[in-house]
Amino acid sequence: GAGVSQSPSNKVTEKGKDVELRCDPISGHTALYWYRQSLGQGLEFLIYFQGNSAPDKSGLPSDRFSAERTGGSVSTLTIQRTQQEDSAVYLCASSPPRGLGEQFFGPGTRLTVL
Amino acid sequence: AQSVTQPDIHITVSEGASLELRCNYSYGATPYLFWYVQSPGQGLQLLLKYFSGDTLVQGIKGFEAEFKRSQSSFNLRKPSVHWSDAAEYFCAVGGNYGGSQGNLIFGKGTKLSVKP
Numbered sequence: 001g002a003g004v005s006q007s008p009s010n011k012v013t014e015k016g017k018d019v020e021l022r023c024d025p026i027s028g029h030t031a032l033y034w035y036r037q038s039l040g041q042g043l044e045f046l047i048y049f050q051g052n053s054a055p056d057k058s059g060l061p062s063d064r065f066s067a068e069r070t071g072g073s074v075s076t077l078t079i080q081r082t083q084q085e086d087s088a089v090y091l092c093a094s095s096p097p098r099g100l101g102e103q104f105f106g107p108g109t110r111l112t113v114l
Numbered sequence: 115a116q117s118v119t120q121p122d123i124h125i126t127v128s129e130g131a132s133l134e135l136r137c138n139y140s141y142g143a144t145p146y147l148f149w150y151v152q153s154p155g156q157g158l159q160l161l162l163k164y165f166s167g168d169t170l171v172q173g174i175k176g177f178e179a180e181f182k183r184s185q186s187s188f189n190l191r192k193p194s195v196h197w198s199d200a201a202e203y204f205c206a207v208g209g210n211y212g213g214s215q216g217n218l219i220f221g222k223g224t225k226l227s228v229k230p
Contacts, residue, residue: 004157033217033218035217035220041222042118042204042220042221042222042223043158043204043206043218043220045217045218045219048216048217056216056217059217091157091158093158100146100163100165101146101148101208101216101218102146102148102160102163103148103160103218104160105150105157105158105159106157107155107156107157108156108157
């Protein structure tokens with residue numbers, strides 16, 4: 001079956017602009033996660049959804065970052081007033097219900113803020 | 115605090131040689147442990163996972179890992195490395211929070227280079 005998909009694959013924007021990143025999880029997966037991977041760094045957790053609610057958004061770095069999930073499926077990560085330090089690869093992952101934490105990752109969106 | 119340490123940032127091995135990538139974790143509850151591989155420009159692919167039971171787990175592409183609770187380690191091994199194994203490898207730990215899944219905590223990764 002289809003895996004996790006993310007769009008766009010690459011996004012170049014100017015400092016101060018808003019961007020939206022999209023994630024389509026594997027069908028039937030109830031949990032959805034956003035991570036950020038900066039050059040030379042590991043994966044930094046941003047936010048976690050169970051269904052449409054976000055029980056853990058502790059990783060969002062500032063109030064410029066927000067995310068929503070609708071219909072228990074697609075999720076959008078929005079970054080307002082982008083800064084150069086937001087440049088990174090944003091990865092989305094999903095997990096099946098009654099799973100044990102195993103996550104399946106999408107290919108990521110590479111964001112470059114000029 | 116929960117954390118994962120991968121002591122080796124970069125490892126180079128010869129094709130056909132054996133490989134061991136180290137991973138140590140700090141976790142307050144029973145850990146679920148994972149190894150992921152990331153090729154350049156790609157997302158993360160799950161290699162193997164440990165939840166419970168046999169401490170030696172087999173994964174895809176000929177990889178295996180051994181969970182050692184006494185050492186808080188979950189090292190990844192492969193008996194004979196192929197050139198296509200060149201990639202970055204991430205160890206991660208997670209758990210079941212009263213039935214609700216939480217995020218994984220990742221190490222900073224080990225980049226593997228393979229020389230002919």
